Amino acid sequence: MSPRGRRPGGADTRTVILDAARSEFADAGYDSTSLRGIARRAEVDPALVHHYFGGKAQLFAAVMDIPADPAVLIRRIVEGPREDVGEALVRTFLALWDSPEGRPRFQALIRSAITHEEATRMLREFLVREIFGRVVRGLAREGEPLADVELRAGLAASQMVGLAMLRYIVEFPAVVQASHDELARLLGPTIQRYLAP
Amino acid sequence: MSPRGRRPGGADTRTVILDAARSEFADAGYDSTSLRGIARRAEVDPALVHHYFGGKAQLFAAVMDIPADPAVLIRRIVEGPREDVGEALVRTFLALWDSPEGRPRFQALIRSAITHEEATRMLREFLVREIFGRVVRGLAREGEPLADVELRAGLAASQMVGLAMLRYIVEFPAVVQASHDELARLLGPTIQRYLAP
Numbered sequence: 001m002s003p004r005g006r007r008p009g010g011a012d013t014r015t016v017i018l019d020a021a022r023s024e025f026a027d028a029g030y031d032s033t034s035l036r037g038i039a040r041r042a043e044v045d046p047a048l049v050h051h052y053f054g055g056k057a058q059l060f061a062a063v064m065d066i067p068a069d070p071a072v073l074i075r076r077i078v079e080g081p082r083e084d085v086g087e088a089l090v091r092t093f094l095a096l097w098d099s100p101e102g103r104p105r106f107q108a109l110i111r112s113a114i115t116h117e118e119a120t121r122m123l124r125e126f127l128v129r130e131i132f133g134r135v136v137r138g139l140a141r142e143g144e145p146l147a148d149v150e151l152r153a154g155l156a157a158s159q160m161v162g163l164a165m166l167r168y169i170v171e172f173p174a175v176v177q178a179s180h181d182e183l184a185r186l187l188g189p190t191i192q193r194y195l196a197p
Numbered sequence: 198m199s200p201r202g203r204r205p206g207g208a209d210t211r212t213v214i215l216d217a218a219r220s221e222f223a224d225a226g227y228d229s230t231s232l233r234g235i236a237r238r239a240e241v242d243p244a245l246v247h248h249y250f251g252g253k254a255q256l257f258a259a260v261m262d263i264p265a266d267p268a269v270l271i272r273r274i275v276e277g278p279r280e281d282v283g284e285a286l287v288r289t290f291l292a293l294w295d296s297p298e299g300r301p302r303f304q305a306l307i308r309s310a311i312t313h314e315e316a317t318r319m320l321r322e323f324l325v326r327e328i329f330g331r332v333v334r335g336l337a338r339e340g341e342p343l344a345d346v347e348l349r350a351g352l353a354a355s356q357m358v359g360l361a362m363l364r365y366i367v368e369f370p371a372v373v374q375a376s377h378d379e380l381a382r383l384l385g386p387t388i389q390r391y392l393a394p
Contacts, residue, residue: 114311114366124367150371154363155383158372162359166351169311170321174347175355186352190387 014052017042022063026118030060030125057130064123065105068096070130078138085139086192087184093160094180097168107168132157139196156194159187211249214239219260223315227257227322254327261320262302265293267327275335282336283389284381290357291377294365304365329354336393353391356384 020042024033035056039046053059057070073096077089096102113123128150136153163183166175178186217239221230232253236243250256254267270293274286293299310320325347333350360380363372375383 111311114308114362120367124369127367128369147371147374151375151379151383154369154372154375155360157369158359158363159356159387160359161362161367162355162357163352165311165358165362166355170317170324170358172321172325172351172354174344175351177344178348178351182348186348186391189390190356193386194383 013042013044013048017044017049017052017059018063021059025060025063025122029118030056030122031129035059057126060122060126060130064109064126066109067099067102067105074131074134074138077135082139082196083192085135085196086190086194087188089135089156089160089191089195090163090184090187091180093164094183097164098180103168106164110164110169127157128153136195152194152197156191159190159194163187210239210241210245214241214246214249214256215260218256222257222260222319226315227253227319228326232256254323257319257323257327261306261316261323263306264296264299264302271328271331271335274332279336279393280389282332282393283387284385286332286353286357286388286392287360287381287384288377290360291380294361295377300365303361307361307366324354325350333392349391349394353388356387356391360384 017038021033021038024038024041028037033056035049036046038059039049042049049059053062054069055071060066061068061070073092076092077085080088097106109123112119114120132153133150136149136156140149163175166172167178214235218230218235221235221238225234230253232246233243235256236246239246246256250259251266252268257263258265258267270289273289274282277285294303306320309316311317329350330347333346333353337346360372363369
């Protein structure tokens with residue numbers, strides 16, 4: 001362990017919290033990790049964790065180097081008309097992935113999620129709880145069984161993960177060259193049918 | 198190089214051809230590799246390569262440890278009525294992936310394709326040329342631009358690759374637990390819309 005005294009705050013505290021969060025998420029997965037546990041490991045007051053990162057989803061996004069605030073993503077997807085949610089989701093993800101700072105970090109994230117089991121688990125729990133779970137719960141039909149809702153969320157995730165694989169990892173030429181408009185037109189109805197049939 | 202004399206045929210010849218094919222595919226990719234070049238590297242008559250493996254697609258499937266003959270897969274998908282091609286494709290892939298011998302080899306294949314660039318390229322060229330390319334060309338509408346056909350093939354591939362990712366790598370619970378019937382019912386119309394709109 002590196003020698004650490006009390007830290008009143010500052011650039012270094014942010015790094016210490018990030019390091020502690022990385023270890024806690026890796027040890028316990030996303031769901032079982034608490035901000036309190038991260039604060040304890042970082043030897044800081046839990047209020048400081050809130051101050052620097054907002055909440056668990058934002059802290060996780062920082063740890064995984066995801067260049068977006070999950071809460072903002074979700075709002076952008078679900079705030080529009082229900083009949084446009086499919087296209088909105090496709091466009092929101094493409095804008096994130098194709099941004100200059102997003103692309104290399106996103107490729108690294110996919111590779112790590114596939115080759116390291118702990119990264120796979122963290123990312124799965126995060127995607128279920130914070131992204132697709134929230135979108136689908138926001139759109140669930142009354143009385144629909146939870147298992148059906150979760151399957152629909154999973155299939156929407158499968159289409160977006162597959163798109164990311166073909167466009168950024170496998171680099172299938174026609175999918176790499178397609179514009180956001182083309183992809184939104186072709187994939188939008190698929191996501192729409194899964195999320196808001 | 199290992200010392201090798203002339204081989205009249207037998208179990209060892211098959212292995213020598215496989216090794217040569219693995220090197221040729223890795224060096225040149227799928228498209229630029231010829232059976233003649235593989236035979237030259239293996240120091241056998243090209244007729245022997247045909248004898249043991251049939252053709253390039255079958256030899257590639259053997260090299261990549263894909264437990265199925267691509268030609269048989271394609272026939273199974275396109276031989277039925279056009280309006281059932283989506284469900285047929287989903288069911289054919291699931292039957293292959295969920296077979297006891299298919300599952301572990303398939304997981305290894307995905308991991309290798311993602312972490313090794315040469316494997317990514319080989320698999321991409323193989324999928325484009327032998328699988329999705331053939332299916333889509335078999336179903337293309339008259340006069341449709343080739344670029345559109347290829348994009349539709351790529352999107353079908355993206356949905357199936359994403360399904361494989363969520364079911365076998367990320368292990369998203371609802372997608373792992375879904376039956377073949379459920380997945381065919383929910384994903385079949387997606388593949389149908391991409392391949393035969």
